Amino acid sequence: MTNNDSLNTNSIASSEISFEDFKNIVIADYKLAYESRQASLLGRKEVLTGKAKFGIFGDGKEIPQIAMAKAFKKGDWRSGYYRDQTFAFATGMITIKEFFAQLYAHPSIDAEPASGGRQMNGHFATRTLNEDGSWKNLTEIKNSSADISPTGGQMARLVGLAYASKMFRENKDLAFLNQFSVNGNEVAFGTIGNASTSEGVFFEAINAAGVLQVPMAVSVWDDGYGISVPAAFQTTKEDISEILKGFQRGELAGYEIFKVKGWDYAALCEVYEKAIKVCREQHVPVLIHVTELTQPQGHSTSGSHERYKSKERLEWEAEYDCIAQMRKWMIETALSTEQELDELEEIARKFVKEAQKEAWNDFINDIAAEKNKAIALLQNLGNEVSGLDVLINSLVKSADAQRKEIYSAIRKALRMAVQVSSPAKNDLINWYQQQENANHTRYNAKLFSETSESPLLVPTIAAQYDDASKMVDGREVLNACFDANFNRDPRIVAFGEDLGNIGDVNQGFAGLQEKYGDIRISDTGIREMTIAGQGIGLAMRGLKPIAEIQYLDYLLFAINILSDDLATLAYRTNGGQKAPLIIRTRGHRLEGVWHSGSPMGMVVNTLRGMHVCVPRNMTQAAGMYNTLLRGDEPAIVVECLNGYRLKEKLPVNIGEFTVPLGKAEIIREGSDITVVAYGSTLRMVEETANELAEYGISVEIVDPQTLLPFDTDMICAKSLSKTNKLLVVDEDVPGGASAFILQQILEVQKGYYSLDAQPETLTAKAHRPPYGSDGDYFTKPSHDDIFEAVYKIMQSSNPAKFKDIYR
Numbered sequence: 056m057t058n059n060d061s062l063n064t065n066s067i068a069s070s071e072i073s074f075e076d077f078k079n080i081v082i083a084d085y086k087l088a089y090e091s092r093q094a095s096l097l098g099r100k101e102v103l104t105g106k107a108k109f110g111i112f113g114d115g116k117e118i119p120q121i122a123m124a125k126a127f128k129k130g131d132w133r134s135g136y137y138r139d140q141t142f143a144f145a146t147g148m149i150t151i152k153e154f155f156a157q158l159y160a161h162p163s164i165d166a167e168p169a170s171g172g173r174q175m176n177g178h179f180a181t182r183t184l185n186e187d188g189s190w191k192n193l194t195e196i197k198n199s200s201a202d203i204s205p206t207g208g209q210m211a212r213l214v215g216l217a218y219a220s221k222m223f224r225e226n227k228d229l230a231f232l233n234q235f236s237v238n239g240n241e242v243a244f245g246t247i248g249n250a251s252t253s254e255g256v257f258f259e260a261i262n263a264a265g266v267l268q269v270p271m272a273v274s275v276w277d278d279g280y281g282i283s284v285p286a287a288f289q290t291t292k293e294d295i296s297e298i299l300k301g302f303q304r305g306e307l308a309g310y311e312i313f314k315v316k317g318w319d320y321a322a323l324c325e326v327y328e329k330a331i332k333v334c335r336e337q338h339v340p341v342l343i344h345v346t347e348l349t350q351p352q353g354h355s356t357s358g359s360h361e362r363y364k365s366k367e368r369l370e371w372e373a374e375y376d377c378i379a380q381m382r383k384w385m386i387e388t389a390l391s392t393e394q395e396l397d398e399l400e401e402i403a404r405k406f407v408k409e410a411q412k413e414a415w416n417d418f419i420n421d422i423a424a425e426k427n428k429a430i431a432l433l434q435n436l437g438n439e440v441s442g443l444d445v446l447i448n449s450l451v452k453s454a455d456a457q458r459k460e461i462y463s464a465i466r467k468a469l470r471m472a473v474q475v476s477s478p479a480k481n482d483l484i485n486w487y488q489q490q491e492n493a494n495h496t497r498y499n500a501k502l503f504s505e506t507s508e509s510p511l512l513v514p515t516i517a518a519q520y521d522d523a524s525k526m527v528d529g530r531e532v533l534n535a536c537f538d539a540n541f542n543r544d545p546r547i548v549a550f551g552e553d554l555g556n557i558g559d560v561n562q563g564f565a566g567l568q569e570k571y572g573d574i575r576i577s578d579t580g581i582r583e584m585t586i587a588g589q590g591i592g593l594a595m596r597g598l599k600p601i602a603e604i605q606y607l608d609y610l611l612f613a614i615n616i617l618s619d620d621l622a623t624l625a626y627r628t629n630g631g632q633k634a635p636l637i638i639r640t641r642g643h644r645l646e647g648v649w650h651s652g653s654p655m656g657m658v659v660n661t662l663r664g665m666h667v668c669v670p671r672n673m674t675q676a677a678g679m680y681n682t683l684l685r686g687d688e689p690a691i692v693v694e695c696l697n698g699y700r701l702k703e704k705l706p707v708n709i710g711e712f713t714v715p716l717g718k719a720e721i722i723r724e725g726s727d728i729t730v731v732a733y734g735s736t737l738r739m740v741e742e743t744a745n746e747l748a749e750y751g752i753s754v755e756i757v758d759p760q761t762l763l764p765f766d767t768d769m770i771c772a773k774s775l776s777k778t779n780k781l782l783v784v785d786e787d788v789p790g791g792a793s794a795f796i797l798q799q800i801l802e803v804q805k806g807y808y809s810l811d812a813q814p815e816t817l818t819a820k821a822h823r824p825p826y827g828s829d830g831d832y833f834t835k836p837s838h839d840d841i842f843e844a845v846y847k848i849m850q851s852s853n854p855a856k857f858k859d860i861y862r
């Protein structure tokens with residue numbers, strides 16, 4: 056049997072249970088720990104014999120995880136890392152069979168629910184969504200947010216998962232969200248390796264949760280190493296709880312900090328019970344430093360720890376192996392006997408072996424049907440193509456062939472048959488093309504969650520104006536938009552540096568904290584990674600956060616979290632989880648090296664899996680927020696930093712009109728040349744087009760409005776078919792986002808076919824913009840630059856008419 060029920064651990068509320076019950080719980084815990092160890096040992100063998108590619112296991116960390124699982128309740132959350140298999144088994148988050156299915160990369164959600172074969176083993180996740188993308192009742196589930204491999208990266212999201220409990224407890228208007236929380240009683244459990252506490256994001260998260268006072272329980276699994284590098288090179292005083300002592304609460308709010316030996320089962324159970332009680336009931340963050348852990352098989356299947364651990368250390372590790380210590384303790388305290396445990400271990404070994412075999416057979420049988428079909432089709436073709444038999448035989452002989460071998464053989468056969476035309480060949484091609492869909496679903500689908508709530512499906516509603524519509528500052532347009540949305544949907548929250556009290560540095564949120572309360576609209580510390588993580592965690596728990604990064608240039612401080620965690624979430628869980636977080640920021644053009652950058656190439660390259668909105672003014676921005684806030688996918692909106700004080704007409708349906716994503720707009724019609732630009736540069740391009748008209752050049756201007764998705768109706772290519780000339784203008788570095796735009800227009804939209812002059816880009820310089828008006832002029836595309844760039848393209852096609860300006 057490999058279902059979850061056989062694995063779960065029970066809590067020991069020692070005063071309420073008999074000795075017999077207590078004994079049975081301890082024995083069951085030991086059995087589970089032992090099974091987990093067997094899974095690690097067998098898992099490593101599976102890699103070393105070539106059945107799996109890579110393995111990383113939780114051996115040496117079993118006992119504290121069993122103790123932690125006892126304190127973990129339905130509705131709680133985990134944000135952890137790759138060592139947590141025993142915890143995952145003990146909470147029923149994964150079965151041992153599923154653990155092996157992940158090791159083999161079985162691309163099936165049924166076989167491997169954490170990621171459908173996408174993530175390396177030890178990367179845990181429970182499914183928070185039903186198949187149709189709707190939320191499950193998360194209060195009935197022991198939840199794990201989806202792991203990522205970058206060490207420490209789980210800490211940012213952990214802050215948000217814990218912060219959600221605070222929101223649910225303090226904001227009574229959220230009571231209707233009873234599938235997400237019961238009065239904010241949920242604890243967010245974090246786990247992290249000792250060495251990974253050296254990461255900046257760890258310290259940022261610890262401080263943030265201390266400030267916020269949220270129910271976050273961080274366990275540090277301390278085995279004294281990070282791969283080969285010992286604690287002396289990782290941590291001041293080699294002791295994370297020692298150096299975090301200043302966070303201990305006293306008269307002032309802070310943390311409860313615990314330190315406990317990782318091989319001491321009884322002490323661990325006691326510490327976890329105590330720590331989690333404080334955390335859950337009082338919403339006080341806790342840190343549990345679990346020391347003296349071991350790593351019996353070394354870090355991963357990629358190396359051997361004998362290379363860097365001393366003989367003495369290895370001997371100590373053998374003796375203080377947490378399972379060995381628990382066994383010893385059980386015998387010494389007469390909870391069990393050698394014989395009883397020997398028998399139990401034998402049963403556990405068989406159970407794990409059985410689960411592994413089942414997982415492998417399921418994995419390989421799924422492929423076998425495809426392999427057999429492929430062989431049959433290839434054999435039909437074999438008569439017509441000489442030399443195919445060698446290819447076929449090698450596939451036949453490959454007992455454990457995976458898809459790469461099968462499809463590579465087919466593609467090679469089709470190359471060899473390039474001169475043949477026959478029904479057998481057609482059959483092979485048809486079947487291969489059919490399989491491409493299935494393989495796309497297996498390996499490439501779900502970059503977005505693609506539910507019925509996708510922002511791409513939000514109906515388009517035009518902005519409306521009446522005679523009374525006023526011209527207001529751009530910031531007031533946004534302010535009215537946020538006001539309307541906060542009024543409409545209590546799930547919406549916003550936070551960031553200076554966003555609460557003063558309503559952000561450009562006053563888009565002015566007055567709204569007073570109106571909606573400081574639990575919904577709040578200031579944060581200066582901590583971009585955990586601002587992003589705060590948003591991710593809230594969004595995973597059913598809220599609709601807008602997390603503000605004060606300036607686009609400071610997005611670099613959050614880009615790791617957004618790229619590794621938020622942008623990959625739907626993909627890495629194969630549609631199992633979603634986090635509809637909106638990142639709000641502003642940039643492109645202001646002053647100086649760090650307030651006028653426009654690193655949009657970085658954004659489009661690192662944030663695939665998010666929608667990237669680049670509104671040209673605040674009305675378009677408001678329409679995009681209206682769309683995104685009605686959708687359920689993550690996005691970033693980059694407002695134009697120099698547009699808050701420009702006058703715009705306030706739509707009467709400010710909270711209702713929507714700007715569709717991926718829909719480019721022609722903002723000026725023309726016939727000679729197409730200029731594609733976005734954000735702040737558009738205004739300059741428009742002005743320049745007026746001057747160009749005086750020279751007889753008719754410019755068509757296209758605003759893609761969103762870079763991801765990019766112009767899904769191919770407006771750019773259609774424009775090119777009219778003008779046959781293309782200039783892309785932006786303020787990123789050369790080859791930044793403008794290269795992406797060119798690739799989209801020339802390759803995806805096949806705009807290449809319409810061109811009769813070389814396509815050009817006009818961008819900022821390769822360095823960052825210097826301070827001052829002259830710095831801006833000589834760095835960013837200016838009115839003059841735009842004029843000359845357009846003129847030059849026109850000149851190349853008609854030099855007689857367009858004389859050289861500089862001659």
Ligand SMILES: Cc1ncc(C[n+]2csc(CCOP(=O)(O)OP(=O)(O)O)c2C)c(N)n1
Nearest residue numbers: 138204205206248249250251278280281282
């Ligand atoms: C950001 C990042 N840097 C480096 C790595 C490579 N790496 C993977 S695990 C690891 C050591 C982690 O040690 P520790 O946090 O103590 O966890 P342990 O494996 O010892 O349980 C390193 C350096 C990574 N995955 N992510």
Ligand SMILES: [Mg+2]
Nearest residue numbers: 248249280281
């Ligand atoms: Mg370690």
